[in-house]
Amino acid sequence: MKNNRKHRLRIGFVMDPIRKILYREDTSVSIMEEAGNRGHRIYYIEPKNIFFKAGRLLALANRVRAGLKNGIHVLSEETLDLRSLDIVFNRKDPPFDLSYLYLTQILELLEPDVFVINSPRGVRKANEKLYILSFPQWIPPTIVSNNPVQIARFQREKKIDLILKPLDQKGGTGIALLPYGASDKKRTIGKMTRRGSRWIMAQKYLAQNSTHGDKRILLLNGKVIGAFQRIPKKGEFRSNLSLGGTALPARLTQREKRLIASIRPKLLKDGLYFVGLDVVAGYLIEINVTSPAGIAELIELEGRHPETSVVNFLEA
Ligand SMILES: Nc1ncnc2c1ncn2[C@@H]1O[C@H](COP(=O)(O)OP(=O)(O)OP(=O)(O)O)[C@@H](O)[C@H]1O
Numbered sequence: 001m002k003n004n005r006k007h008r009l010r011i012g013f014v015m016d017p018i019r020k021i022l023y024r025e026d027t028s029v030s031i032m033e034e035a036g037n038r039g040h041r042i043y044y045i046e047p048k049n050i051f052f053k054a055g056r057l058l059a060l061a062n063r064v065r066a067g068l069k070n071g072i073h074v075l076s077e078e079t080l081d082l083r084s085l086d087i088v089f090n091r092k093d094p095p096f097d098l099s100y101l102y103l104t105q106i107l108e109l110l111e112p113d114v115f116v117i118n119s120p121r122g123v124r125k126a127n128e129k130l131y132i133l134s135f136p137q138w139i140p141p142t143i144v145s146n147n148p149v150q151i152a153r154f155q156r157e158k159k160i161d162l163i164l165k166p167l168d169q170k171g172g173t174g175i176a177l178l179p180y181g182a183s184d185k186k187r188t189i190g191k192m193t194r195r196g197s198r199w200i201m202a203q204k205y206l207a208q209n210s211t212h213g214d215k216r217i218l219l220l221n222g223k224v225i226g227a228f229q230r231i232p233k234k235g236e237f238r239s240n241l242s243l244g245g246t247a248l249p250a251r252l253t254q255r256e257k258r259l260i261a262s263i264r265p266k267l268l269k270d271g272l273y274f275v276g277l278d279v280v281a282g283y284l285i286e287i288n289v290t291s292p293a294g295i296a297e298l299i300e301l302e303g304r305h306p307e308t309s310v311v312n313f314l315e316a
């Protein structure tokens with residue numbers, strides 16, 4: 001980050017189109033609001049408006065004022081040299097496709113002059129589903145494969161219900177449940193792997209999820225800034241809020257604290273400063289690094305303001 005310019009940072013938020021954002025419940029908006037209140041200059045940037053030309057990384061950006069109550073208001077439109085920013089906060093949502101990969105490679109050009117959070121290299125390295133494989137002691141029985149035969153064999157050997165997940169999505173998209181006794185297993189696995197041509201994660205379905213849901217734990221610079229439980233709605237096995245799940249206040253268990261302590265060094269080494277862990281029954285099921293959410297929910301549930309810690313971190 002440039003010098004110690006505590007006053008008036010210039011912060012660019014790379015995000016999905018404004019019209020797709022439910023601003024009242026948006027974590028990026030909460031951070032933009034806090035940073036804006038402290039006098040920092042906030043730019044909203046869509047990936048499609050970033051371009052490299054004549055040796056410079058430029059973006060057609062909107063200077064904005066944003067708030068959870070009032071939404072995002074464009075103050076002016078500018079062609080920005082992204083190097084003129086102090087911080088780029090990449091908050092683009094998955095799918096993690098080729099375009100996303102290129103986005104990380106393009107933002108990486110700004111380093112080390114501009115602080116890019118999360119580190120483009122870290123975001124590439126930490127596929128949100130696969131990254132948990134680096135912490136085998138904390139995950140449920142899991143197989144990653146594109147081979148339907150291997151996945152079916154894994155289930156037969158373990159005699160367990162499986163949850164099948166694509167590796168590039170979010171919000172519960174494309175996830176399927178495969179009970180041990182299901183009759184159409186072959187069809188489901190075939191569909192999920194696209195007949196053996198797509199890698200998926202197949203994992204033991206932890207039954208506690210249906211009653212207690214999962215816990216979203218938000219970490220900033222390796223430290224917990226908030227956690228809440230998400231209970232699936234009736235008739236749904238995924239607890240994602242976008243699928244009707246309910247958020248409830250939560251405290252961390254001793255086991256979860258140990259889990260966090262054990263993964264912290266690697267997260268920080270990989271430049272993953274703002275992440276959301278998903279934990280079911282004390283087991284790590286996902287590490288969200290692209291655009292973790294939860295701050296707006298914590299404000300609503302607890303009246304606390306974790307976004308102040310995020311902006312403190314950006315200032316520091
Ligand atoms: N092994 C598991 N056992 C029980 N439930 C699970 C398991 N894995 C996932 N789930 C349920 O499915 C939901 C979605 O899974 P996961 O968090 O892995 O992907 P995602 O929600 O699509 O990703 P994101 O959090 O980025 O939106 C979880 O919130 C949880 O309720």
Ligand SMILES: [Mg+2]
Binds near residue numbers: 278286
């Ligand atoms: Mg999740």
